[in-house]
Structure formats: structure tokens, C-alpha cells
Amino acid sequence: MALPSLHRRVCLRGLGAGLLLGFSPGGLALAAPARLVVIVGQSSPIDNLSLGTLRSAFLAQPTEQHKVRLVPFNAPPNSPERVLFDRRVLGMSPEEVARHWVDQRIRGNPGPPRVVAGAKLLRQVVARLPGAISYLDPEELDGTVKAVTIGGYDYNHKDYPIR
Amino acid sequence: MIRLRTLLRASSLSSLAICALALPAEARAQSENPYDPPAAEPPSAETPAVEPAPAPPPPAEPEPTPPLPSPDALVAPPAPPAPSAPPAPPAPSAAPAPEAPPDEQLDEQLMAEIGAELMADHSVNEPRLSLYGFADLTFYKYWLHEDSGFRSLLYTESAFAIGNLNLYLSGNLGAGFRSMAEVRFSYLPNGSRQVVGGEIERTQTDAVDYSNLGEERRTGSVLVERVYLQYMPTSFLTLRAGQWLTPYGIWNVDHGSPTVIPVVRPFTISFALMPERQTGIQAEFNRNLADDWRLSATLGLSNGKGSVDEYADLDSNKAVTGRLQVTWRTQGTLQLGATTYYGRYTDLSQSTELNGAGVRIVDHVQVQFDELAIGFDILYKLGGFHLQAEFLSNQKRYTARGRPLRNAVEYWPDLERFGTYGVVGYRFDWLGLMPFVVGEYFQISNNFEPARPPDDDGVIHVMSGLNARPTPNVTLKLQGQVALSASDLPAGSALEHPLWGLQSQAAWAF
Incomplete structure (x- = not known):
């Protein structure tokens, strides 16, 4: 099978990049982004979302905007982007988030959004899947996806909530 | 055909396990939450540290990329793969045709996996x-x-x-339908007591096991906690038919x-x-x-x-x-x-x-x-x-x-x-x-x-x-x-x- 070797290679590359970032196997010291930009596909009619709508989508509650069903994609657990997003949007710590999803499944509700790791892959998914929505470090933004304002605030605005 | 999500995601899970080895213990504890769907792995070249910090993003032209199937429209079986182009005849005495860089091959493979997962989640022909x-x-x-x-x-x-051994069986059936069942495996009625005419009688379910002569087994029961078919025609309406837990209170x-x-x-x-x-x-x-x-x-x-x-x-x-x-x-x-x-x-x-x-x-x-x-x-x-x-x-x-x-x-x-x-x-x-x-x-x-x-x-x-x-x-x-x-x-x-x-x-x- 080619997959395991590919993944191992990806992980090793990821570890190398992590070391460059200052994260060591002994403890997490990942640099957290100062803010996150919420992205949708370029062809999406969505330009602005309220924080409540964003929260609903990422709590796996069925959410529509402009008659488009939102399909959320998360960063991996404990990644700096995920930690910041969960704190600012869901109002939960990583431990609370993990417990929340276990409780939701036992309650019989849907599980958490899918996880896509890596900005490039995430941009590709969001660009190609109608309704897909996710978030990025603004430095990873390119023309394949569209930034969404939150509550009318651009991610450069001082009152932008996901910072 | 019903198949287990676990089997379908075996490759992704194995990759998660490998990645977990590279993480500190604190990070592993979170990554091991089985309810968080497995992550598609990142190409390392995408980490911000290895790229120069860009100024405000340039308004690059989006690359024309084929769309993934929309979850709302995924009711048809997966489309057969596009026929591959016939291989070009090798140029005489020339270097082999250049292949896509490994990172791009990987991305395409992962994109295909994500597309396949979405398709399987919503396909009527392949409920999971x-x-x-x-x-x-x-x-x-x-x-x-x-x-x-x-x-x-x-x-x-x-x-x-x-006390409890409860098993959930949940499956997406496509087109907004979902099946949900929860059963509890119980030792009851063995040992349950009833007051009958001044006597407290205890139920015993001992039975001789015919396949292991001389061995006595106690039979239990399977209790249906809930089982229903769910249909979500819109994001704000959910319909259920079957046996459901009365939606009162919290517990x-x-x-x-x-x-x-x-x-x-x-x-x-x-x-x-x-x-x-x-x-x-x-x-x-x-x-x-x-x-x-x-x-x-x-x-x-x-x-x-x-x-x-x-x-x-x-x-x-x-x-x-x-x-x-x-x-x-x-x-x-x-x-x-x-x-x-x-x-x-x-x-x-x-x-x-x-x-x-x-x-x-x-x-x-x-x-x-x-x-x-x-x-x-x-x-x-x-x-x-x-x-x-x-x-x-x-x-x-x-x-x-x-x-x-x-x-x-x-x-x-x-x-x-x-x-x-x-x-x-x-x-x-x-x-x-x-x-x-x-x-x-x-x-x-x-x-x-x-x-x-x-x-x-x-x-x-x-x-x-x-x-x-x-x-x-x-x-x-x-x-x-x-x-x-x-x-x-x-x-x-x-x-x-x-x-x-x-x-x-x-x-x-x-």
C-alpha cells in the first residue's frame, strides 16, 4: 500500500515544519495565529455571516445561508487555528470541545465537522465543494477562496471577533 | 450494501496513528477522540513558517478546479472515473515524461478521498x-x-x-435520510424481584447450554432504547418516525x-x-x-x-x-x-x-x-x-x-x-x-x-x-x-x- 508511506512522509514533513515553528516533542509551543479568516468558495453567494450562524454551522446544527447548506470543515484538534476558533466562536476550550462532541454522539446527534489539515488542501476543498466553509490564518489566503466578513467586520478590522 | 465506517476509513485512521506518534502526549490525548473525524494530512509545504509572510493576499485568479459533489445533490451513485487519456508514445531517446510533483499527487489523492467520503455519506446506494x-x-x-x-x-x-452496555447504530441513507438505533444489552430479567402475595420472588433465567453439555448459562435481553428513521427536508425541519426518546428535560x-x-x-x-x-x-x-x-x-x-x-x-x-x-x-x-x-x-x-x-x-x-x-x-x-x-x-x-x-x-x-x-x-x-x-x-x-x-x-x-x-x-x-x-x-x-x-x-x- 502506498498510503501509509505517503502519510508517514507527510507527518515527518509536518514534524520538521513544526520544529521550525518552535514546537518540540516535549511540549507544544505552536505559534497561534493572531486572527482567523473565514473562507467560502469564490462562487458562493455568502459574503457575510453572523457569529451565531457560524457557531451553529460548526456545532453541526443544520445551517443555511442564502439557501446554501453550510458544510463546515475544521482544522485538526489542538492545532493553533482550531484552538483559537473554538475559543472565539464556540466559546470552548479544547477539553470542553472534546467532551462536547462525545456528549453529542451519546445524545444521538451528529458528530463534529470533518477535519482537513493543511491550508492548501483546505482551500481546495472549500473552493470545490458547494457550501463548504472553513477558516484559515489570513496569511494563507489566496484567490481560490473568498474571505467572509463576520458580523459585518473584515478580518482586518479591530472589532473582528475571531482574533 | 452496508459497510462499516471503520473499515472505510482504515487508511485515514492509520495515518492518524502515525501522525499521533509525532505529537506530544498532550496533543495525542486530543487527537485520539474517536468522534473527531480523521484528518486529511497536510502537505508540509503549507506551514506558514516555511513561506515568507505575505502582505495582504494578492487577488490571484482562481484556478479552474472541478467541483466536488454537493452534499445536497448526492443521491446518485458515484460517477465512474473519467477514462484516462491514452498514454502518449514515449519520445525517442528523451527523458521520461515529467510526473506531477509528489505533493500534488498527494493532494489529488486526498481530495479524491474526501470526495469519496462525502459521496458515501449521501449516496443512496452506499449507506454507511x-x-x-x-x-x-x-x-x-x-x-x-x-x-x-x-x-x-x-x-x-x-x-x-x-449497568449499561448500549450500542448505537447510525447510518446516513442519502437524500436527507438517516437511520438511528440504540440498543441496550442487559442481564435482565435475571435477578429482578417482585412482591407476589407476601413473597419476594426473584427471576432466574438459568438454562443448560445444549452445545456445552453440563454448562449453565443465564440468558439476558436486548432492550430497544430507540429506533427511528429521520428525514431532514430543510435545515430547519427534522422529521422522525419510529421509537424516540421523549424530548423532555436534559437527562x-x-x-x-x-x-x-x-x-x-x-x-x-x-x-x-x-x-x-x-x-x-x-x-x-x-x-x-x-x-x-x-x-x-x-x-x-x-x-x-x-x-x-x-x-x-x-x-x-x-x-x-x-x-x-x-x-x-x-x-x-x-x-x-x-x-x-x-x-x-x-x-x-x-x-x-x-x-x-x-x-x-x-x-x-x-x-x-x-x-x-x-x-x-x-x-x-x-x-x-x-x-x-x-x-x-x-x-x-x-x-x-x-x-x-x-x-x-x-x-x-x-x-x-x-x-x-x-x-x-x-x-x-x-x-x-x-x-x-x-x-x-x-x-x-x-x-x-x-x-x-x-x-x-x-x-x-x-x-x-x-x-x-x-x-x-x-x-x-x-x-x-x-x-x-x-x-x-x-x-x-x-x-x-x-x-x-x-x-x-x-x-x-x-
């Missing part, structure tokens, strides 16, 4: 089954007076007990032992002042009212309560359930709910009597009453702080032909009961430790001492202890409990003496 559940082991010790009536329900000897639907804070749920819940589950249809509306407010309304129509309500309605009188719930999320989460249930309970026996040349079946109503139940609940969470409370009331009004005898000289009167409980706790980060206190007051009908009036007896119940979640999937509990009567009881009453108990429990989700 998810298996998960929870279980628990409890160690208990009760101290009961020798005259206590609780001795007919509880053993005073300390013991270990497997009736959220009944899994890993999520319930004390070892046992309060008596207010377990005494079923509101039916625990019903068989019928249900519609649930959800709508964001404002940025931070979400309204949920549920309406159900069912057989109601009855002696065989899972598949028969002995009075053809359908029960109605309604619930309104408002959730407010800003500084913490506040949830307020109100539920009402109205239905008729009927239990009847049948006999035959001669009818000319044949016989006919005659119904004899044994018990029949109209029942109205009303409940209110509140849940507030802020950081580690947890507050929840429920109030339930129940009114029974017997019909003229369905009022049963209470003893030799009187019939049962109409009954009104209520129960209420509150929980306060605070969960610390360290081991997810939560000290908690549960206080409860509830009423039980006096159906065990016919010499006393049938008035409802009040009971005060307190549980207090520690609940720890060292990982999200494991809950450890230790608590003490006491229940004592709040009514003026005569000497010799079964409820005169308090119940003291100490319990510990390990509950886990898998």
Missing part, C-alpha cells in the same frame, strides 16, 4: 453504518434498616454491577452514563413522570432567532403509554407531546425548555365467550386513565460552571371503567405528583474533575402500604461527590447519597428509615 456506544461498571454499597422497604429493590451487600435524551454527572439519574427522571420513550412520529423545528438565540420546537404523535405501547395502542387514543426550547449562547450557554404530554393509558385483558355456534373476544379494561405531564428545565454552563434543574408534574385522571381497586374497600383516587431536582458543579481543568451536589424532592404514590391513605409521600434525596473525565471518553464517579422521607409516617412504614448509599462508577464511551 457507524457503530459506537457506552458502558459502565458500578460498585455500590447501601445501608438499609432491616425494616426499610427499599430492601425489596436494593441489595445491602456491596457489589460490582455492569432523558442525554441519558448515557458517561455524560450524566452522578452515578444514577435523579428519581424524578427514573420514575417516568413523563414517558421515557414513545412510538410514533415527531417533527422538530429549529431556527436561529437572532445571532445568539436559537429556538427549537418539537411536536410528537404517538401510541402514548400503555402495556404494549411499542407496537399496540389499546385505546386508539393517540398521545401528543410538545416541547419548546430556547438556547442562548453568549456568555456561556443558557437553555430553557418546557414540555407537555397528554395521552391515555389503557391496560386490558381479553376473554372468550360463546357467541352462537362460535366464540367472540371480549375486552376487559383493567386500568385506564388520562395523563397530563408538564415539565420545565434549565441548563446553564459558563466555563467549568454547570447548573441544571428540572421540574416535572404528572396528573392521572381515571376513567369510570378503568379505575382500579387499591385495596379491598376503596378504589384509587385521581393522582397528582411532582418531582424536581437541581445540580450544581464546577469542572476543573485538572483531570476534568467536577465536585457536584444534586438535591431532589419528589413524590411517590403510596401503592405499597394499603392501610395508609394513598396520598403522595414526599422524599428528599441528596447526592454529592466527584465526577472526573480524565479523557473525554472516560468518566469516573464517586458519590454518597441519602434519601429520607419528608412526610409524617407512622411507625413501621417502609419509608420510615432513610436510604444511605455509596457508589463509584467507571463509564466510558467507545
Whole structure:
């Protein structure tokens, strides 16, 4: 099978990049982004979302905007982007988030959004899947996806909530 | 064809496991949450540290990329792969044709995996089954007076007990349909006790195993907790048909032992002042009212309560359930709910009597009453702080032909009961430790001492202890409990003496 070797290679590359970032196997010291930009596909009619709508989508509650069903994609657990997003949007710590999803499944509700790791892959998914929505470090933004304002605030605005 | 998600995702899971090895222990603990879908792995070149920090992003032209299938439109089987272009003849004496860089090959492969997952989630031809559940082991010790009536329900000897082994079977069927089932594997009815004519009889289910001659096995049972087909035509409407948990309060639907804070749920819940589950249809509306407010309304129509309500309605009188719930999320989460249930309970026996040349079946109503139940609940969470409370009331009004005898000289009167409980706790980060206190007051009908009036007896119940979640999937509990009567009881009453108990429990989700 080619997959395991590919993944191992990806992980090793990821570890190398992590070391460059200052994260060591002994403890997490990942640099957290100062803010996150919420992205949708370029062809999406969505330009602005309220924080409540964003929260609903990422709590796996069925959410529509402009008659488009939102399909959320998360960063991996404990990644700096995920930690910041969960704190600012869901109002939960990583431990609370993990417990929340276990409780939701036992309650019989849907599980958490899918996880896509890596900005490039995430941009590709969001660009190609109608309704897909996710978030990025603004430095990873390119023309394949569209930034969404939150509550009318651009991610450069001082009152932008996901910072 | 149904196939397990676990098998489908084997490759992704293996990659997760490999990645986990490269993470510190703290990070691994979070990554191992089985309910977080496996991540597609990142190409390392995308990490910000290896790229120069760009200024505001240039308005690059989006690359023309083929779209993935929309989840709403995924009802058709996966399209066959596009025929690959015929291989170009190799140029003589030239270097091999350049292949796509490994990173791009990887991305395309991962994109294909994600597309396949989305397709499988929503395809009518390839529904996927998810298996998960929870279980628990409890160690208990009760101290009961020798005259206590609780001795007919509880053993005073300390013991270990497997309480729940619940399995969930959930599957997306495509086009907005979903199947959901939860079953509990139980040792019951073995060991259950009943008072029969002054004797306490215990059910034994020992049976000789014909395939291992001489070996005796005890048979148990499978209890259907819920099973329904769900259809979501829009994002704000969900329809369910089957057997569903009555959507009242907090701990009736959220009944899994890993999520319930004390070892046992309060008596207010377990005494079923509101039916625990019903068989019928249900519609649930959800709508964001404002940025931070979400309204949920549920309406159900069912057989109601009855002696065989899972598949028969002995009075053809359908029960109605309604619930309104408002959730407010800003500084913490506040949830307020109100539920009402109205239905008729009927239990009847049948006999035959001669009818000319044949016989006919005659119904004899044994018990029949109209029942109205009303409940209110509140849940507030802020950081580690947890507050929840429920109030339930129940009114029974017997019909003229369905009022049963209470003893030799009187019939049962109409009954009104209520129960209420509150929980306060605070969960610390360290081991997810939560000290908690549960206080409860509830009423039980006096159906065990016919010499006393049938008035409802009040009971005060307190549980207090520690609940720890060292990982999200494991809950450890230790608590003490006491229940004592709040009514003026005569000497010799079964409820005169308090119940003291100490319990510990390990509950886990898998």
C-alpha cells in the first residue's frame, strides 16, 4: 500500500515544519495565529455571516445561508487555528470541545465537522465543494477562496471577533 | 450494501496513528477522540513558517478546479472515473515524461478521498453504518434498616454491577435520510424481584447450554432504547418516525452514563413522570432567532403509554407531546425548555365467550386513565460552571371503567405528583474533575402500604461527590447519597428509615 508511506512522509514533513515553528516533542509551543479568516468558495453567494450562524454551522446544527447548506470543515484538534476558533466562536476550550462532541454522539446527534489539515488542501476543498466553509490564518489566503466578513467586520478590522 | 465506517476509513485512521506518534502526549490525548473525524494530512509545504509572510493576499485568479459533489445533490451513485487519456508514445531517446510533483499527487489523492467520503455519506446506494456506544461498571454499597422497604429493590451487600452496555447504530441513507438505533444489552430479567402475595420472588433465567453439555448459562435481553428513521427536508425541519426518546428535560435524551454527572439519574427522571420513550412520529423545528438565540420546537404523535405501547395502542387514543426550547449562547450557554404530554393509558385483558355456534373476544379494561405531564428545565454552563434543574408534574385522571381497586374497600383516587431536582458543579481543568451536589424532592404514590391513605409521600434525596473525565471518553464517579422521607409516617412504614448509599462508577464511551 502506498498510503501509509505517503502519510508517514507527510507527518515527518509536518514534524520538521513544526520544529521550525518552535514546537518540540516535549511540549507544544505552536505559534497561534493572531486572527482567523473565514473562507467560502469564490462562487458562493455568502459574503457575510453572523457569529451565531457560524457557531451553529460548526456545532453541526443544520445551517443555511442564502439557501446554501453550510458544510463546515475544521482544522485538526489542538492545532493553533482550531484552538483559537473554538475559543472565539464556540466559546470552548479544547477539553470542553472534546467532551462536547462525545456528549453529542451519546445524545444521538451528529458528530463534529470533518477535519482537513493543511491550508492548501483546505482551500481546495472549500473552493470545490458547494457550501463548504472553513477558516484559515489570513496569511494563507489566496484567490481560490473568498474571505467572509463576520458580523459585518473584515478580518482586518479591530472589532473582528475571531482574533 | 452496508459497510462499516471503520473499515472505510482504515487508511485515514492509520495515518492518524502515525501522525499521533509525532505529537506530544498532550496533543495525542486530543487527537485520539474517536468522534473527531480523521484528518486529511497536510502537505508540509503549507506551514506558514516555511513561506515568507505575505502582505495582504494578492487577488490571484482562481484556478479552474472541478467541483466536488454537493452534499445536497448526492443521491446518485458515484460517477465512474473519467477514462484516462491514452498514454502518449514515449519520445525517442528523451527523458521520461515529467510526473506531477509528489505533493500534488498527494493532494489529488486526498481530495479524491474526501470526495469519496462525502459521496458515501449521501449516496443512496452506499449507506454507511457507524457503530459506537457506552458502558459502565458500578460498585455500590447501601445501608438499609432491616425494616426499610427499599430492601425489596436494593441489595445491602456491596457489589460490582455492569449497568449499561448500549450500542448505537447510525447510518446516513442519502437524500436527507438517516437511520438511528440504540440498543441496550442487559442481564435482565435475571435477578429482578417482585412482591407476589407476601413473597419476594426473584427471576432466574438459568438454562443448560445444549452445545456445552453440563454448562449453565443465564440468558439476558436486548432492550430497544430507540429506533427511528429521520428525514431532514430543510435545515430547519427534522422529521422522525419510529421509537424516540421523549424530548423532555436534559437527562432523558442525554441519558448515557458517561455524560450524566452522578452515578444514577435523579428519581424524578427514573420514575417516568413523563414517558421515557414513545412510538410514533415527531417533527422538530429549529431556527436561529437572532445571532445568539436559537429556538427549537418539537411536536410528537404517538401510541402514548400503555402495556404494549411499542407496537399496540389499546385505546386508539393517540398521545401528543410538545416541547419548546430556547438556547442562548453568549456568555456561556443558557437553555430553557418546557414540555407537555397528554395521552391515555389503557391496560386490558381479553376473554372468550360463546357467541352462537362460535366464540367472540371480549375486552376487559383493567386500568385506564388520562395523563397530563408538564415539565420545565434549565441548563446553564459558563466555563467549568454547570447548573441544571428540572421540574416535572404528572396528573392521572381515571376513567369510570378503568379505575382500579387499591385495596379491598376503596378504589384509587385521581393522582397528582411532582418531582424536581437541581445540580450544581464546577469542572476543573485538572483531570476534568467536577465536585457536584444534586438535591431532589419528589413524590411517590403510596401503592405499597394499603392501610395508609394513598396520598403522595414526599422524599428528599441528596447526592454529592466527584465526577472526573480524565479523557473525554472516560468518566469516573464517586458519590454518597441519602434519601429520607419528608412526610409524617407512622411507625413501621417502609419509608420510615432513610436510604444511605455509596457508589463509584467507571463509564466510558467507545
